[in-house]
Amino acid sequence: MxxxxxxxxxxxxxxxxxxxxxxxxxxxxxxxxxxxxxxxxxxxxxxxxxxxxxxxxxxxxxxxxxxxxxxxxxxxxxxxxxxxxxxxxxxxxxxxxxxxxxxxxxxxxxxxxxxxxxxxxxxxxxxxxxxxxxFNVEKMKNALLPVVTKNPSSSEIAHIHQDLTIYLSDLEAGRELTFTQQEGRRIFFFVIEGDVTLNGETALRKRDSARITETPTLHIASENGARFMLIDLP
The missing domain is CATH 2.60.120.10 (Jelly Rolls)
Structure with a gap:
């Protein structure tokens, strides 16, 4: 949902x-x-x-x-x-x-x-x-870049005392990304700039957000380009 x-x-x-x-x-x-x-x-x-x-x-x-x-x-x-x-x-x-x-x-x-x-x-x-x-801002380009997580794999990622990961992304116009998480987890999605469409039907624009449950696979597309934050939550 x-x-x-x-x-x-x-x-x-x-x-x-x-x-x-x-x-x-x-x-x-x-x-x-x-x-x-x-x-x-x-x-x-x-x-x-x-x-x-x-x-x-x-x-x-x-x-x-x-x-x-x-x-x-x-x-x-x-x-x-x-x-x-x-x-x-x-x-x-x-x-x-x-x-x-x-x-x-x-x-x-x-x-x-x-x-x-x-x-x-x-x-x-x-x-x-x-x-x-x-973190290297260039690594956000057409990718989900982890910037905060429970078990960081590099010094560019902040450590947090909770089972979550914060990702940032710069998605170019016409490009797509797919995020997959374990069953039973949550996703919080926030559009910083631009526009996205989630799973081919849910449109979000600048500063819109979405709270997502029971949807372990999320397809993210942007017609005009977008900067966004995605949080994988328990």
């Missing part, structure tokens, strides 16, 4: 310095029917003004992934980590027993747009940790 969530169905808030779109209940937005999808708890599409951001705040018992789409994002946390990331980089933080962090836009002129994703960990009580990884 492929359940489509159009871009305009997301919760939207504009705070001046922050424009945000929530795919799941978060902050001021609460819908008891839209809490999570498997262990996936949050997908926020955030646009932060120059020299603004989220000040120091605490987290516990959550795996937090930030993927920058445009601009630069600076991270600082109570374990002493500081890093700045742009497109081609991933930040992964395991909040575990408790961590305080901030995420800000260090640029005086350029807005930053990033996706923040939260996942429930497989086990509670983890020691807080942080890592920044970088």
């Amino acid at each position: 492929i359940q489509v969530y159009p871009a305009q169905s997301r919760y939207h808030a504009d705070y001046g310095w922050l424009k945000t779109y929530h795919s799941f209940s978060f902050g001021d937005y609460y819908d008891p029917n839209n809490i999570q999808f498997g262990p996936m708890r949050v997908l926020n599409d955030d646009f932060v003004a120059p020299l603004r951001g989220f000040g120091a705040h605490p987290h516990q018992e959550m795996e937090i992934v930030s993927i920058v789409l445009k601009g630069h994002l600076k991270h600082e946390d109570s374990t002493g980590h500081t890093a700045t990331t742009t497109f081609g980089g991933v930040q992964r933080m395991s909040a575990g027993t408790g961590i305080v962090h901030s995420e800000t836009n260090p640029s005086p002129t350029e807005e930053v747009n990033f996706l923040q994703l939260w996942f429930l960990p497989e086990v509670r009580g983890l020691t807080p940790s942080y890592e920044r990884t970088t």
Whole structure:
């Protein structure tokens, strides 16, 4: 089953310095029917003004992934980590027993747009940790490039404490990809740019998403080209 969530169905808030779109209940937005999808708890599409951001705040018992789409994002946390990331980089933080962090836009002129994703960990009580990884953007071309997974096979893939994999892809116009997973798992699909058709009949456009169950094989095609994120979930 492929359940489509159009871009305009997301919760939207504009705070001046922050424009945000929530795919799941978060902050001021609460819908008891839209809490999570498997262990996936949050997908926020955030646009932060120059020299603004989220000040120091605490987290516990959550795996937090930030993927920058445009601009630069600076991270600082109570374990002493500081890093700045742009497109081609991933930040992964395991909040575990408790961590305080901030995420800000260090640029005086350029807005930053990033996706923040939260996942429930497989086990509670983890020691807080942080890592920044970088990947070769060219490897996204007409391929599903893993950028976060439970058992990474290279230093270009971030490690997460949950049985999931986040893929990014740049699919050229007229090209197709096929993704296959084990029976009983879930797929979360998010179109960053462009358009796709799933299994020959479900059309998605920019910022549309789909929550997919009981569909272990997914054929992905694009008429005009697309950049997208696919998450293989338990």
